[in-house]
Amino acid sequence: MTHTTTETLRVPDALLHYEVRGRGPLVVLVGAPMDARPFERLADLLAADHTVLTTDPRGINRSKVDDPDRDATPELRADDLARLIAHVDAGPAVVLGSSGGAVSVLALAQARPDLAHTVIAHEPPLDQLVPDREDLLRRTDEMVATYLAGDPVGAWRQFMSIANIHMPDEVVEQVFGGERPPQDLADERFQYERMLRPTVRWVPDLDLLRSVPTRVVVGIGEDSGGELCERTSLALAEGLGVEPTRFPGGHIGFVDDPARFAARLRELLP
Incomplete structure (x- = not known):
């Protein structure tokens, strides 16, 4: 373990939890x-050779919002x-976002390309970029309705079906049913109520992303074949006119095998 500095930053409508490790060029x-x-x-x-910034997104875990009824849109994130990158004052940065975080970093590249010389969007769920977008959005609305009706296990089954991720029903029941920590339940509710739909409905400005000085890398897990986030990522790469970059593992390869993931990521760092 390296030494980690834990701080908070007040931003409009939220108090962000963030952590900083190491010294050197900034990676977020x-x-x-x-x-x-x-x-x-x-x-x-x-x-070991970079300043690394990590954070809880607004409304999740330690990053508290003033108005819990406000959507956590990609633009807000x-x-x-x-604000975090400017506060740390070690940029411009390499910014890697995963899943909904990948949508956040694409929005960052559009709004503040001066703060990120490279953004790596690892498996962004950009449902609007694929041909079956209307069906996906309809199923997403049904999934959220299932959750809000008090059936989280049913909602997660729908989530896995939409994402085309195979998880046996008994595993879904074991992971998402029964007693769980209150913070996990609060984060889950915020995700379903305030984060999920604004994320999957977001449409990147492909012309703008092609024109900004920020280098945009589209990452896909080697084991993500056939999953929805592979399809959306391939569509993004095609729209940007870039070749996708394969990373070890699947949608959360950085969790399952961080050493291999770090080695691949280092190949992309300046």
Whole structure:
């Protein structure tokens, strides 16, 4: 473990929890709804020769919002990242976002390309970029309705079906049913109520992303074949006119095998 400095930053409508490790060029690791904890092992590896910034996105775990009824849109999350990068004052940065965090970093590249010389969008769920977008959005609305009706296990089964991720029903029941920590339940509710739909409905400005000075890398897990986030990522790469970059593992390869993931990521760092 490397030394980690834990701080908070007040931004409009939120108090952001963030962590800084190491010294050197700045690398930012961000998820949504995933908080900073799953990035810890990857961050420790990169901190040997980089300053590594991780954070909980607004409304999740330790990053508290003033108005819990306000949607955590990609634009708001990108503004949070911009304020964090400026506050740390070690940029411009390499910013890697995973899943909903990948949507956040694309929004950052559009709004503040001066703060990120490279953004790596690892498996962004950009449902609007694929041909079956209307069906996906309809199924997403049904899934959220299932959750809000008091059936989280049923909602997670729908989630796995939409994402085309195979998880046996008994595993879904074991992971998402029964007693769970109150913070996990609060984060889950915020994700379903305030984060998920604004994320999958977001449409990147492909012309703008092609024109900004920020280098945009589209990352896909080697084991993500056939999953929805592979399809959306391939569509993004095609729209940007870039070749996708394969990373070890699947949608959360940085959690399952951080050493291999770090080695691949280092190949992309300046």
